[in-house]
Amino acid sequence: MDNGKVGDKRHLRSIMTRQKLLEAAKEIFLEEGFQAAVISQMIKKANIGYGTAYVHFKGKEDLLIVLMENVMDQFYEIAETSFFPKSKDEAERIINKQANAFLKMAEAERNMMQVFEQAIGISTVISDKWKAIRVKFIQRISKDVAYAQQNGLARAELNHELVARGWFFANEMYLWEIVRNEHQSSVEEIAKTITSVYVEGLYL
Amino acid sequence: MDNGKVGDKRHLRSIMTRQKLLEAAKEIFLEEGFQAAVISQMIKKANIGYGTAYVHFKGKEDLLIVLMENVMDQFYEIAETSFFPKSKDEAERIINKQANAFLKMAEAERNMMQVFEQAIGISTVISDKWKAIRVKFIQRISKDVAYAQQNGLARAELNHELVARGWFFANEMYLWEIVRNEHQSSVEEIAKTITSVYVEGLYL
DNA sequence: TTAACTTATTGACATCATGTCATATTCTTT
């Protein structure tokens, strides 16, 4: 027996239980999608008692949120990268890179993102999580646009907030399209094209 | 066989039943949203027997699709309006007008569109209905872009399909934003801004 | 070591929505 430390065997077991459930949940989500995924299935797969699941999580939604935490953090990371271009060309290069990074997330996390997309449509809580990410992006882009306008790089007559939203929206929809594997062109091609239209339309 | 004249009292009653249910359904949908709307509630409100609802409709989804038919038709109508501009300025005017018409739908049909948006996230059948509308729009826009490119009005190096999607995506997301009443600016302002960036970015 | 206490687990149960189907009702035809 191990000793010396605090008696936290109980707590450890609890963590194991939680973990088992999370893993089972992920498998079921990937197999069934969010809609069709059923808690009792996860419980069965995790080999725990029915009620136990509800001790650890409030329900399906809660489970998925935990499973998506790292992905959401990655989006926040991308969203936080601000930039201060000195020229239109530099802007285009950076914006293209960011659009790429954003869209690449769809490929990198495609399976869980598919589940996530479904869940956004169904669960208010999860939808709010995504909305928060969206807000973050739009705020960042808004600032970038305003900066470019202040420095005489971008058309000052445009409402920077509206421009930022429009730009993000196009990116977001492409993201989901890639998630669903419905895109025809490569991510690079997509990023290049929309960036080009955007930069040409906004910058001077 | 049906003679259309005599003895159609039964058929008429059936139509009335269907109608009563549709009206009740609309009320419930508007009160509760798609998710929370419950068939038994509609049945109660319509004063018909439980099983009767299933004689006329397959379920909630089916009911909503019928209720949204005219709205969907309006979208198709807007989507079908193609155009052949002779100059960048003319293009901007027409595109702005179309974006406006599209976004105005959100205001005109806001309540049912709110229900519809929820339903798109939840029901595959309804989601497919919207996807068909989207495809229609993108096809139309794609053609418009290609036409402009062929006539030396737009940057020929861009993939017209990708440009069209991006443009529609921005419009679509704004549409939902307006549906949810989350927009800050007026529809006109939104349309003007995104059109301006788009036209400046695409046309020569 | 044991008794009291705390924390975690459990499955039976109550609840609620759905869709089906055998039966009943209402209307039409002969």
Next chain:
DNA sequence: AAAGAATATGACATGATGTCAATAAGTTAA
């Protein structure tokens, strides 16, 4: 008016959810 056809009906089977009182497992302190 009897047979036949189209509609309507609600009881029922099904399946998912979340709760909770009871129990088990682990910890602490005497």
